[in-house]
Amino acid sequence: MSIPPSYGPPQEPQGPQGQQPAPQGQVPCPPPQSTYGGRPGFAPYGLYGPYGPRPPAVVNGVAVAALVFGVLFLVPAVGLVLGLVALRQIKRRGERGRGMAVAGTVLSSLGLALWAAALASGVLTDVWEGIEDGTRGNSVLALGKGDCFDSPGGLEGWATDADLVPCAREHDGEVFAVVTLPDGRYPGDDSLAGTADERCYGLRDDYVMDSWALPGHVDVYHLVPSSESWRHGDREIVCVLGDRDARSPLTGSLRRDGTTLDEHQLAYLEAARVLDTALDGAPEAEFVEDDLPGYREWADEVAAALTEQTRMLRAHEWPAGAEQPVSGLVAELDEAEEEWAKAAGAGDADTYHEHSDRGWNLVDPDGSVTARKALGLAASPPRYDEEAEREPESGDMKV
Structure with a gap:
């Protein structure tokens, strides 16, 4: 190993140990230099191996x-x-x-x-639901079934924002259904209004199965796509329950379905719906004399509905407090079925009126009040102000 020269005054040059200095006039050979610039005989750490210098290992x-x-x-x-x-x-x-x-x-x-x-x-599920709730924002496009909300502009006209609020608090509207429309060209305002009116009114009774629990001042509103929102993929009709006076709030949820009713209440309402559906199918003719065959056919449908309703009521096992009131109601409905069957076979308008009038009296809503009270259902028959009926198209809201 070479030794670096010491510091101090110049000394006589000497050759390697045991050798004489190079003769005058000859140039000594320079000492070997490090490949990497170090002092003679030294190399930076890690750069020399048994076979000479190599580059540092790379990181994987x-x-x-x-x-x-x-x-x-x-x-x-x-x-x-x-x-x-x-x-x-x-x-x-x-x-x-x-x-x-x-x-x-x-x-x-x-x-x-x-x-x-x-x-x-289940932590991840809760976290994901929280993320979804946080991204919904206050757009009307985020409204879902069962949501209660306030709309800054009320329930008529244009709407883009909807502030979700608990249904127990005052609110402008309550969503009872969301209808998804097929893709295609924008149907137009009139077509959407007609579709919304038909579909929403048809779905209302699924959300409020007990029509007696629906206040007379509550009606159906529609939130329909505008041409602008349609271009951005909006295909939903949002069906909303709100006060007839669009500026008046509601308080409390109007939902009466399988999520809020017990099994006995559901059994009663499902049986009652069979008759209600048949009664709603009356002929378009105002007077029996104008369409006796049509009224006789309708009477036959009512009689069949009464037979099915009483069968459903008899098949259910009612709680002790409701068994007797329901049995009394079934007896009246049996009599009503006989009168409607006779009306269906009437040979003239007078005979039809005689039996149908008796049939109407036997299916009067007041006759079911006792059974409803025993089951914990609304016990006050609904009263509707026909003059307050709003035109369907006025209930449209556009996104």
Whole structure:
């Protein structure tokens, strides 16, 4: 190993130990220089091996990726796989990054364990629902069945915002159905209004099965797409219950379906709907004399509905407090069925009136009040102000 010269005054040049200085007039050979610029005989650490100089080992890229995935916990399974692959590559290629690969593998394994625990406990479901709720915002396009909301502009005209509020508080409207329309060209305002009127009124009784619980001042409104929202993919008609005076609020939910009623209430209302549906199918002719065959056919349908209603009422096992009132109601409905059957076979208008009038009296709503009270249903027959009926098209709201 060469020894560097000492500092101090110049000394006589000397040759290597045991040798004489080079004769005068000859130039001595320069000492060997380091390839990397170091002093003679020295080389930077790590750059020399048994076979000479070599570049530093590179860092394995897969190990870096494994560490990133492990730290982020986003897809821990990927981080675990990458970590194992990186360890194998590092061992085979002699690359650096083993510590990162190990750390990524450990963190990813921990992440998998935490994800499994979260799935088992339902935490992730709650988090995702919270994210969905947070992204819904206050757009009318986010309204869903059962939502109660305030609309800054009321329930008529144009609307873009809807502030969700608890149904127990005052609110402008309550969504009872959402109808999805097929793709295609914009149907036009009149067509949408007609579709909304037909579909929403048809779905109202599914949400409010007990029509007696629906106040007479409440009516149906429609939230329909505008031509602008249609171009952006809006295909929903939102059916809303609101006060006839669109500026007056509602308080409390109007929902009366399987989510709010017990099994006995549902059984009674489902049986009552059979008769209500038949009674709603009266002929268009105002007078029996103008369409006796049509009225006789309708009377036959009413008689069949009464037979089905009494069958359903008899088949259900009622609680002790309601068994007797329901049995009394069934007896009246049996008599009503006989009168409507006779009306269906009437040979003239007078005979038809005689039996249908008796049939109407036997299905009078007041006759079911006792049974309704026993079942905990609304017990005051609805009273509607016909003069307050609003034209269907005035209930349209556009997005």
